[in-house]
Amino acid sequence: MADFIDGTENVTVHGIFNWIRLLIIFSVITVIGNYIGYKHPIGEAFIGMGILSLITLAGVWMERELPFNISSILYISIIGIVIALPGMPTSEFVLYYVSKIELLSIVTVFLAYVGIGMGKSWDEFKALGWKAVVITILVIASTYYGSAIVAHIILVLTGVPAA
Template sequence: MTTEAIKNTAASADILNVEDERRIDFAHHALLLLVACILGLISNWVATKVDPMAALPGMALLYAISIVGLLLARFVPFYLPSVAWISLVAILATIPGVPGSAFIVEQVGKLNFLALATPALAYGGLALTQNEFHIARTSGWKIVIVAICVMFGTYMGSVVVADVTLKLFE
């Protein structure tokens, strides 16, 4: 990739206000990822009753894949989001026929995706930035009514879709 293309990619990330993974504090992110893995092991244990020591190799593999993806995002000379690098590494590591892929799939199979996603989604739903508080303060009371209507409509829509789907498979 040319130097001009790298500059254009970095400029695009700045214009879109995207955090370029090449600027992150790797040690800090690795520590946060380790905390997320520990919480994931606990939530997997609670949800599936799989002993954390039995699920530890699978979680360690997910951690290693994530670290490799973060390293690629940081050191490859063109911008691609770290989630894309992590996904690419995971896909390549689990392709049938790749040495060790059967072991990786077996170990990660002891982890329940929903149990791992729930704490992350809960945090994402609760995390509010300074900018979001400012928007809420300046929007006034009308935004509360709109938000309640949107949440109610989304919930009711989900209920209807779930009910229709369950009726189809009875």
């Protein structure tokens, strides 16, 4: 699956077909996990994943075709925010269907995909040496603890008792 997209593809029929194929696989796995884990209706979750996939395709296309040096994640975020803004004609539809998809369902599939990608470049990772392993562990641990600290502060500020 990691061979479909290498990040450098131009917008061609073949490149778009590869993105669509990858997003369909990603969506099916996410919807199944979403149904099993959270019991959201499959049909509504598929519509939500379709919306997210279309936003992703638009963002990737914009990154490759517009003359600005901006990452696709920024385009994807802006598109998502704009179509979900209160007062936009798409807002209720988008919010309803996208809310049928739990973030953890998406993240689980995404991390599995990243793991597959890492497995394919394991030799390159090993060539970086033990320092890369230490840095990786520190980054992951720092991200986890930083998120936990921020969450704890927000919970305390909102009046949720600390455990």
